[in-house]
Amino acid sequence: MFMVTLICNPAQGAMDPTLVENLRSAWGGGPAKWLAVGEAVEFEVMQKPDAFEAVWDDVQNAGVDLVILPTAGRRKRILIADMDSTMIRQECIDELADEAGVGARVADITARAMNGELDFDAALNERVGLLAGLDAGIIDHVIEERISLMPGGVELLLTMKSAGTYSALVSGGFTAFTQRVANTLGFDENRANTLIVENGKLTGQVGDPILGKQAKVDALNEISVRLGLSTDDAIAVGDGANDLGMLTLAGTGVALHAKPAVQAQCDVRVNHGDLSALLFVQGYSRADFVT
Secondary structure (H helix, E strand, C coil), X not given: CEEEEEEECHHXXXXXXXXXXXXXXXXCCCCCEEEECCCEEEEEECCCCCCHHHHHHHHHHCCEEEEEEECCCCCCCEEEECCCCCCECCCXXXXXXXXXXCHHHHHHHHHHHHCCCCCHHHHHHHHHHCCCCCECCHHHHHHHHHCCECCCHHHHHHHHHHCCCXXXXXXXXXXXXXXXXXXXXXXXXXXXXXXXEECCEEEEEECCCCCCHHHHHHHHHHHHHHHCCCHHHEEEEECXXXXXXXXXXCCEEEEXXXXXXXXXXXXXXXXXXXXXXXXXXCCCCHHHCCC
């Protein structure tokens, strides 16, 4: 059995019930259950429809995300998340670069690296090198003035933690940011790269080893073993090419507002909803959300 979940961004308008009923009827689905009126709905089908991709394109054009997952085991016991453009709206290194006057150059490298066009480690070293000499105090300024949480993140962490989920923030960014974001949202642990500071200024270097694509996979494996669980018990979320390893390894991998190269390799793609979509695809209703 499979559960079909449809999610929209309520700020862009309520979901059309006719769309839901037409799809349910065409696929021989069970009764529709609204998880949040006008925002998220689910119904069960016997098997994943062959026409899934074509229908996915159609509902995307209607501002709706379509997800189909096995009904069994939907609720996960591990949450592993990327930070930049996932748990927060921004790319931290781009914000630092803007303060250093090299914003456009770094943003271009970031975009290409996240789409898998550049080697992640080399791209990170190149970008951090452009920050050499920047006052380390700028980090706190960027956090306070430029960083904002992705909508739905607070509810995601509180709701899953109330159900006993272990949560890890694993980022190719920097510990100076992940520690603050993890503390704010309530992650159980965080892992990221370290910006080297000497005499109060960034040296333009990153501490070894660099946390990239493989390190995120390793983190998921290590956490699963430590907790006596399987990677199938995890839900992972990210947007960049360096997230693909953990997204494909986790029981449910969610490409959230992801780069095209990432979406092409992920079955669960959320482009209209926010982080609360991770709760809806696990069968939580908005009435279940902890706020």
